[in-house]
Amino acid sequence: MKNLVLRSLTGALYVAVIVCGIVINSTLFTALGCLLAALAVNEFLHLVDRHEGGAGLAMHLLDVAGALVLVYGFDSVVFSLGTGSSFPFLAAWGGLYLIYLIARLVATLYSKRGCPVRSLVCSLGAQVYIALPIALMSLVYNSRQGVALLLGVFIMIWLSDTGAYLVGSTFGRHRLFERVSPKKSWEGFFGGLLFAVAAGFLFRFGFPDLFDARSWAELAGLGLVVGVFGTWGDLVESLIKRTVGVKDSGNLLPGHGGILDRIDSLLLVIPAVVVYSALLLLF
Structure with missing residues (x-):
């Protein structure tokens, strides 16, 4: 009974966070996307660590930061469409994400934990599998x-x-x-x-x-x-x-x-x- 109550409360809180993040305003929507991306990418990397060996805290933080840049930057570009300021946003956030990708590739050269190449593949996989779909939510939201x-x-x-x-x-x-x-x-x-x-x-x-x-x-x-x-x-x-x-x-x-x-x-x-x-x- 206690587990059922806990499960119900957790489920209700999760639904409330999702609904509020979508219906209140675009700022909360972007915050919701960033929160989901950061938590999910971190969780995914910990799962991979169990199987392939740890990539290290610095790599994890870098990958989570990359996911946040992708989600926040994509939202900024989508929400600026039609205002005449979309290109500056695209240049700024696109450039920042390219810096993440370059930094992650270079960091692989100096990694001495586990298999660096597998770690790199998993990191980039997290961006495509998790961060990109969450970023794409803004296209639906802005339709x-x-x-x-x-x-x-x-x-x-x-x-x-x-x-x-x-x-x-x-x-x-x-x-x-x-x-x-x-x-x-x-x-x-x-x-x-x-x-x-x-x-x-x-x-x-x-x-x-x-x-x-x-x-x-x-x-x-x-x-x-x-x-x-x-x-x-x-x-x-x-x-x-x-x-x-x-x-x-x-x-x-x-x-x-x-x-x-x-x-x-x-x-x-x-x-x-x-x-x-x-x-x-x-x-």
Whole structure:
């Protein structure tokens, strides 16, 4: 009972932080992105250290700083579009991120801990796998009705997870990807997909003022994108954890594991949503 209460409180706090970071203003949104990136990159690097040997505190701090520059800089450029000041922001933050990349490459030459090349690959992987998708959230946030859309994406992810668990635990018989995640089933996958698509219909018809710029078909398609890529995101993180031999990515969120355990689906969903939105604009 105590664990259930703790898990519920932690989950409620996490949801509150996400919602407030999205709906209040763009400053808090950027702060939320930086917080998620810093925590997730640090967690990822600690996971890798368990398997490959430590890269050292200095390398960790450098990689976290690189992630912060990418997220904050990308947000600054996106939010300055149309104001005439986007190029100076791009030059400043792009230059700073190039300095990080050069510094990380040079630091590899002097590293004497573990395997420097593997450490470098993992560091750059953290930028692509974690920091870049979080930075891309600003493209969704800055689109038409972007606040509602981004919040809707999070809700779709949460509902998809809930649907997958409820349907999978009740009807799951056929394994989805047993080598990576033995408990996931095809029945659970389609249950999660159904919940995500249903959320799209709910957004359009239940909250028409928030989503009146988007058709029901567009939002239902968004549910399909979230359901499919969210599952892949979950499986990618499961593969990482299985490789390094851990159950949870960390213990930051009591009863829920680490921050990566909470945003694993998001890391593949956001790039997919950006591509999906771009295709809608083209066609």
